[in-house]
Amino acid sequence: MIDMPKIFDSSEHSKSSDVDSPRPKSKTEAVEKKQKTDSHKSDEKKQTVTDAQKKVSRSKVFRNEKPTRSVMAAYAPIPEGVCFSTQDTEEEVLLLLRQHPASQIGWVLVTILLIFLPFLFTSIGFFDFLPFNYFFAGLIGWYMLVTGYVLEAFLKWYYNVYIVTDERIIDIDFESLLYKNISAAKIDNIEDVTAQAKGVLSAIFDYGDIYLQTAAEKREFEFHSVPHPQQIKKVINELMLEEEQEKIEGRVR
Amino acid sequence: MQPELQFTIPELQIVYLWIVKFFLISGAILYFLFSLLVIRQISLMKQTLETPLNAPITLVGWLHLLLALFVLLIFVVLI
Numbered sequence: 411m412i413d414m415p416k417i418f419d420s421s422e423h424s425k426s427s428d429v430d431s432p433r434p435k436s437k438t439e440a441v442e443k444k445q446k447t448d449s450h451k452s453d454e455k456k457q458t459v460t461d462a463q464k465k466v467s468r469s470k471v472f473r474n475e476k477p478t479r480s481v482m483a484a485y486a487p488i489p490e491g492v493c494f495s496t497q498d499t500e501e502e503v504l505l506l507l508r509q510h511p512a513s514q515i516g517w518v519l520v521t522i523l524l525i526f527l528p529f530l531f532t533s534i535g536f537f538d539f540l541p542f543n544y545f546f547a548g549l550i551g552w553y554m555l556v557t558g559y560v561l562e563a564f565l566k567w568y569y570n571v572y573i574v575t576d577e578r579i580i581d582i583d584f585e586s587l588l589y590k591n592i593s594a595a596k597i598d599n600i601e602d603v604t605a606q607a608k609g610v611l612s613a614i615f616d617y618g619d620i621y622l623q624t625a626a627e628k629r630e631f632e633f634h635s636v637p638h639p640q641q642i643k644k645v646i647n648e649l650m651l652e653e654e655q656e657k658i659e660g661r662v663r
Numbered sequence: 664m665q666p667e668l669q670f671t672i673p674e675l676q677i678v679y680l681w682i683v684k685f686f687l688i689s690g691a692i693l694y695f696l697f698s699l700l701v702i703r704q705i706s707l708m709k710q711t712l713e714t715p716l717n718a719p720i721t722l723v724g725w726l727h728l729l730l731a732l733f734v735l736l737i738f739v740v741l742i
Contacts (some may be wrong), residue, residue: 481714481715481716482716489714490715491713491714491715492713492714492715493711493712493713494711494712494713495710495711495712503677513711540683541680543741543742544680544683544684544687544742545742546741547687547737547738547741548683548687549692549737550734550737550738551687551690551734553692553696554691554730554731554734557727557730558694558697558698558701561701561723561727562701565701565704565705565708565720568714569708569712571709571712575669582711582712584704584707584708584711586702587700587704588700588703588704588707590669590707590708590711592711599681
């Protein structure tokens, strides 16, 4: 299995196969530092942040993870500086997911083809009938179109994210230029989690789809081509158990 | 030997160049409008998801808009 470059993958699990190993010092330090930073905030908020951190520290998956600083990460546990529009003040982002970079190979290849297409047409003399200034203008226009295509594809990849918080699962979709769709389901509404990897690329680069059956208004959530699907399934299962525990102990928000 | 697509009548050559010019300039105008939409889209995306890369992406969006305007001006002047 090929690991993603560090810029796209902030997971620590590939370095340490034993997820049950003791919590590293750095995590404790990060938690302490965050507590110090938040000391000026209200007592209520302090209590909630501690709850989220407790969940992180109890998680077999998260306790080996460091907060993610990489801004391009496709798998970002505890991402720094990330929040979303419908986030509650007490809610904390535990996992930010984007589609695996290997699943974006389609538009990258198309871009490379589009870059070299004018050279192909010029070499067979297709534009010989045009004066040079017209040819040059056409060439500039063509590369502007390619720039627009790349920008759109990148924005779509970067902002179409799946977020797992300590309370909810959120799916943010930008399907066209000005259309956005935000779906959310509370973790205690999730009934079933399925991880699926299809195809050669998925097997090589360890990415796949996650299907979540919920009892909420939106019955099914799909995370497409996300890195480490088994790991994500484990995280969601842990959070589901945690929510059940909270219900039993009467700590439900 | 002359290429097949060679216009020998000067008037006809002027007409086809005008057609090419029309398509290039209207394409550049449409592209400029598209780059305005991209600015709006980036702003919408920023409001929805806050990340440390938001500021550089906004800058790229504005540079893209300026480039589109520059290309439109080049097309008007150059051809």
